[in-house]
Amino acid sequence: MTIVEKGKERFARVMRELGTFRGYTIKVGYQDNGETSDDGTPTVAIAIFNEFGTSDGKIPPRPFLSSAIDSAHDEIRERFKVELDSILADERSAIQAAKRLGIFGVQLVKQRIRDSTSWAEPNADTTIDRKGSSKPLVDTGEMLNSVTWIVESNGSVVASG
Secondary structure, X not given: OOHHHHHHHHHHHHHHXXXXXXXXXXXXEOXXXXXXXXXXXXXXXXXXXXXXOOXXXXXXXXXXXXXXXXXXXXXXXXXXXXXXXHHHOOOOOHHHHHHHHHHHHHHHHHHHHHOHHHOOOOOOHHHHHHHOOOOOOXXXXXXXXXXXXXXXXXXXXXXXX
């Protein structure tokens, strides 16, 4: 096989991977997978209550998911560029790049939860008394440890973590 033929094969492979990558949707957050808290509340519901607050006002909005993304636009753009460049250089496949972006997204959300004392509305005194901590969004660590990612293609999950 000549160098030109190898180059054409590599080009075709890279173009296929770019097309595949373009078809992916990467979702970071909480999947409705049946996980529940000790009292039976689905973890995804707990995340929603904390993100948007509750209508009765008992839980104020603490938008950790949306603010994790909003506060990291430049980092996300740079990471996306790195992964796209790795596909172009034929160093990673589309799915490898998408998985790495999912993992990065989870890291951003977890860091935002960990940093909640610097940006989120403080816990009420009754909440602090109940859980023994003033740290918003962290009680048992369940919500922190339940952040996940999925990669979808045409509505089907092709990878998760």
